[in-house]
Amino acid sequence: xxxxxxxxxxxxxxxxxxxxxxxxxxxxxxxxxxxxxxxxxxxxxxxxxxxxxxxxxxxxxxxxxxxxxxxxxxxxxxxxxxxxxxxxxxxxxxxxxxxxxxxxxxxxxxxxxx
Amino acid sequence: xxxxxxxxxxxxxxxxxxxxxxxxxxxxxxxxxxxxxxxxxxxxxxxxxxxxxxxxxxxxxxxxxxxxxxxxxxxxxxxxxxxxxxxxxxxxxxxxxxxxxxxxxxxxxxxxxx
Numbered sequence: 001x002x003x004x005x006x007x008x009x010x011x012x013x014x015x016x017x018x019x020x021x022x023x024x025x026x027x028x029x030x031x032x033x034x035x036x037x038x039x040x041x042x043x044x045x046x047x048x049x050x051x052x053x054x055x056x057x058x059x060x061x062x063x064x065x066x067x068x069x070x071x072x073x074x075x076x077x078x079x080x081x082x083x084x085x086x087x088x089x090x091x092x093x094x095x096x097x098x099x100x101x102x103x104x105x106x107x108x109x110x111x112x113x114x
Numbered sequence: 115x116x117x118x119x120x121x122x123x124x125x126x127x128x129x130x131x132x133x134x135x136x137x138x139x140x141x142x143x144x145x146x147x148x149x150x151x152x153x154x155x156x157x158x159x160x161x162x163x164x165x166x167x168x169x170x171x172x173x174x175x176x177x178x179x180x181x182x183x184x185x186x187x188x189x190x191x192x193x194x195x196x197x198x199x200x201x202x203x204x205x206x207x208x209x210x211x212x213x214x215x216x217x218x219x220x221x222x223x224x225x226x227x228x
Contacts, residue, residue, distance in 0.1 A: 004157075104160075105150075
């Protein structure tokens with residue numbers, strides 16, 4: 001049973017379009033993350049947040065941006081999509097107050113930019 | 115920086131065979147270790163975890179032991195099923211000091227045939 005929701009599941013768009021990938025969680029978690037999963041399956045952290053109004057760049061440079069206006073919501077935006085942005089994007093959350101608490105993942109958004 | 119290395123895949127087994135997926139890590143301090151599983155078309159799910167040396171994590175017949183002397187966390191299962199076919203990721207976190215961010219291995223595809 002998923003407590004973290006991502007929409008859309010699949011998205012095919014043309015180059016230059018602006019898109020927003022939605023991520024919401026109902027667990028009240030402080031920490032949220034965006035991972036990019038390339039076709040070779042490797043996962044790269046591109047953004048994270050440890051609370052409202054906090055956002056940080058991850059280990060992999062990304063042209064996307066994120067916002068955290070509400071605890072439960074952590075959308076990712078691409079202002080001008082390019083074919084190189086084609087990938088799967090996974091959102092996750094965890095409980096800041098629990099040491100080494102595991103990440104809960106959404107089912108992902110598979111983005112294709114033509 | 116921290117890193118996780120998994121055995122090269124894909125791994126193909128017959129049902130009821132014994133499974134080992136090797137995982138070694140490089141990290142400072144005392145990281146926590148995890149195995150995540152990703153079924154087709156889904157996000158990642160926590161399979162098991164270990165938070166200190168010599169801990170054994172177990173779930174659904176899978177086991178892994180945190181070996182600090184060999185910096186390893188190998189995943190094992192005595193008798194695999196077709197339903198175990200998935201991608202398996204080994205990961206570590208430095209916990210609070212890294213805001214819970216996970217460092218993942220490159221993933222290992224497991225296919226189990228009837």
